[in-house]
Amino acid sequence: MRREQIPVAIIGLGRIASLLEDDALREKPCTHAGAAAANPACTIAAGCDTDEDRRRLFAERWGCPVYADADVMLEKHKPGIVHIATHPDSHYHYCALAARHGVPVVVCEKPLADTLGSARRIAALHRKSPTRIVTNHERRYSADYIKAKAILDEERLGPLLSVRTVLYMGKTRRLLDVFWHDGTHLADAAMFLTGAVLHHHSRRGARLNSRKGTAWLDGYLEREAERIPFLMEVGAERDHLVFELEFSCAHGRLRIGNGIFEVWESAESPYAEGFRSLKKADDAFEGKTGYFANMIEDAVACYRDPTRQPRSGAADGLRVIEYLNAVKVWGRS
Numbered sequence: 001m002r003r004e005q006i007p008v009a010i011i012g013l014g015r016i017a018s019l020l021e022d023d024a025l026r027e028k029p030c031t032h033a034g035a036a037a038a039n040p041a042c043t044i045a046a047g048c049d050t051d052e053d054r055r056r057l058f059a060e061r062w063g064c065p066v067y068a069d070a071d072v073m074l075e076k077h078k079p080g081i082v083h084i085a086t087h088p089d090s091h092y093h094y095c096a097l098a099a100r101h102g103v104p105v106v107v108c109e110k111p112l113a114d115t116l117g118s119a120r121r122i123a124a125l126h127r128k129s130p131t132r133i134v135t136n137h138e139r140r141y142s143a144d145y146i147k148a149k150a151i152l153d154e155e156r157l158g159p160l161l162s163v164r165t166v167l168y169m170g171k172t173r174r175l176l177d178v179f180w181h182d183g184t185h186l187a188d189a190a191m192f193l194t195g196a197v198l199h200h201h202s203r204r205g206a207r208l209n210s211r212k213g214t215a216w217l218d219g220y221l222e223r224e225a226e227r228i229p230f231l232m233e234v235g236a237e238r239d240h241l242v243f244e245l246e247f248s249c250a251h252g253r254l255r256i257g258n259g260i261f262e263v264w265e266s267a268e269s270p271y272a273e274g275f276r277s278l279k280k281a282d283d284a285f286e287g288k289t290g291y292f293a294n295m296i297e298d299a300v301a302c303y304r305d306p307t308r309q310p311r312s313g314a315a316d317g318l319r320v321i322e323y324l325n326a327v328k329v330w331g332r333s
Contacts, residue, residue: 007045012086112317135317158250
């Protein structure tokens with residue numbers, strides 16, 4: 001017998017909630033609404049936004065009722081999954097509201113919150129209430145990153161020795177804005193791929209409130225008794241985007257990022273006798289990553305099994321906020 005579809009509600013109807021589905025170059029689905037609509041286990045029950053134009057566009061696109069008041073929407077539709085795609089300063093409010101309404105699963109867009117205190121309260125909601133909270137750090141759901149993690153976990157290239165990351169996100173943006181907006185993804189990807197917790201040590205180079213120059217953030221990834229050196233380069237003044245992680249291992253190197261998947265293995269050098277060089281392996285990644293499709297699958301699985309812990313949970317989101325605040329205190333906390 002076919003299972004009844006899970007009603008999904010979305011709070012915040014902007015770019016990541018729905019509008020990015022109009023980007024012709026992005027892999028689809030690439031939004032919360034697009035993922036819910038594409039999943040046969042789900043149906044979009046309602047949407048909520050304080051902006052009238054966004055409510056109108058959402059209703060026209062997805063054919064569902066829309067509301068200006070999330071409390072009214074949750075009371076009327078009693079969704080099984082709620083997606084929160086508002087600004088981070090409202091994430092705790094809506095997570096707590098969903099929990100009060102007994103929503104089984106909440107998908108919270110990254111970053112988890114705007115302050116360390118709010119992030120801790122969201123993580124406590126996940127621990128202490130029946131509501132499961134998924135943090136949408138999408139690379140934990142992306143097939144290329146999952147493949148890279150398997151290579152590192154199996155130590156195919158030998159033990160991991162260091163991690164270097166690079167983040168450029170536009171020519172005129174402040175380094176701090178680049179770091180808050182996309183460093184969240186970079187920090188979480190590093191922790192996901194290594195199974196470690198990221199810690200900050202010091203900053204070199206440009207100040208983070210500058211729109212010029214390059215900052216280097218030194219730190220380490222800690223797992224059990226091991227500390228792996230970590231470096232994040234955040235740059236301004238570039239007219240291009242770079243999101244990249246490089247894992248240096250005893251017998252090779254793995255690089256992954258936007259449009260990048262490379263595995264390099266140690267081999268006898270063709271350039272000098274008695275030395276070894278890196279040779280690019282045949283490993284490649286092609287096809288869809290499924291980053292949003294896999295996220296909604298995880299949310300559905302959590303709905304059907306209340307004991308399940310999501311692949312990207314509130315605790316994972318909290319660890320990212322803890323790292324960001326170690327670099328520079330964020331928001332009001």
